[in-house]
Amino acid sequence: MSLLNKKVRIIILSVLTVILSVSFLGSAKASAATTVIPDISEWQGKLTASKVSNLKSQVSFIINRRQYGANYQDKYATNNTNLYTKYGIPFGEYDYATFTSAASAKHEANVFYQHSNKNAKFYVLDYEENDVTSGSTNSAVKAWYNQMRSLTGKKLIFYSYQSFATAHANTARKSFDAQWIANYSSKPTIQTDLWQYTNKKYVPALKESVDASTILNSSKPITWWIGGAQSADTSTPTYFTSAVTSVTTTKKIYLYDSTSFKKSHRVVTVQPGTKVSVSGLQKRSTGSYYFETADGRYLTANKNYVQ
Structure with a gap:
């Protein structure tokens, strides 16, 4: 390759580098603004x-x-x-x-x-x-x-x-x-x-x-x-994984008469801010947890709903 061709190639690469840098910085600024x-x-x-x-x-x-x-x-x-x-x-x-x-x-x-x-x-x-x-x-x-x-x-x-x-x-x-x-x-x-x-x-x-x-x-x-x-x-639900004696609801939830938590098994509506006494904690095969009350009802142990 001749000396002239080398110089032309260097100039072209330099120009491309500047163009790409400006494009990248412009994109980064636009992203940062949002x-x-x-x-x-x-x-x-x-x-x-x-x-x-x-x-x-x-x-x-x-x-x-x-x-x-x-x-x-x-x-x-x-x-x-x-x-x-x-x-x-x-x-x-x-x-x-x-x-x-x-x-x-x-x-x-x-x-x-x-x-x-x-x-x-x-x-x-x-x-x-x-x-x-x-x-x-x-x-x-x-x-x-x-x-x-x-x-x-x-x-x-x-x-x-x-x-x-x-x-x-x-x-x-x-x-x-x-x-x-x-x-x-x-x-x-x-x-x-x-x-x-x-x-x-x-x-x-x-x-x-x-x-x-x-x-x-x-x-x-x-x-x-x-x-x-x-x-x-x-x-990304997270669950209680160890026993507690009570939880307080942070959203409206339901007590169920079955561990399947199907709509047909809802027996009590619990409003946000309600303290619920619990007697046991169980784990499903799917990895989720639920609480049991002393009278045999069930509620979620999902920390997005109870604390």
Whole structure:
């Protein structure tokens, strides 16, 4: 091969390398843009149809503030969530907690659910300030959870920053379906399914920087948060494998008079938040487990339905 041909070949290969690199980086940026998970409140203003239409290609889903305690509804929550629904953006809603007791937490949960957009994929307790003056903070958080669980079978998420979560809700937070933890300096060291890693993520459609999060728990991918066939609720059940004396339902379930769990064998409907005493745990040949009650009835041991 002549020296000239070698030079031409080198130039061609260099140009192709640049083209492929630009193409790859462009694709990577486009992919990364869709993984943004922002949380939005009235501080971002009243969103327009144009903003939300553009936002659709830039986010995986949105977590929108519905209220600041029971006495203050976010100015633009209804407008914004209606637009998310119109343009097909999945979203959850959060309640920034200001409750002062277990009774107050129950009331706050009622108000939150009443005002929420029922197209929300999940509901969040944003617990990051301690206003509890009666009883313990853990009992207040659990009261909020129990009340919401009695109202909906959708996923309930606990949010806080790491140090506050461990100091004020270290037991109650574990009842929730997932934990969303804020820690801007490094990855959280407690159980974290969704990590709020920054408050300065620029979102082009909004033309401003916002709080943003990313998935940490691979067993709860984006599909788990927004529903779909690959949701952990349907594809990856986990079971109690050791005996306990009671469980509390997190969704509506049934007691059966047969271990086959066919619809025709349902004898009792059990609402979310109900404590059920159990006397035994059995394993099927398929690998699933179920509980037996003292009076000879049966219920699921799937941790997506009982805790």
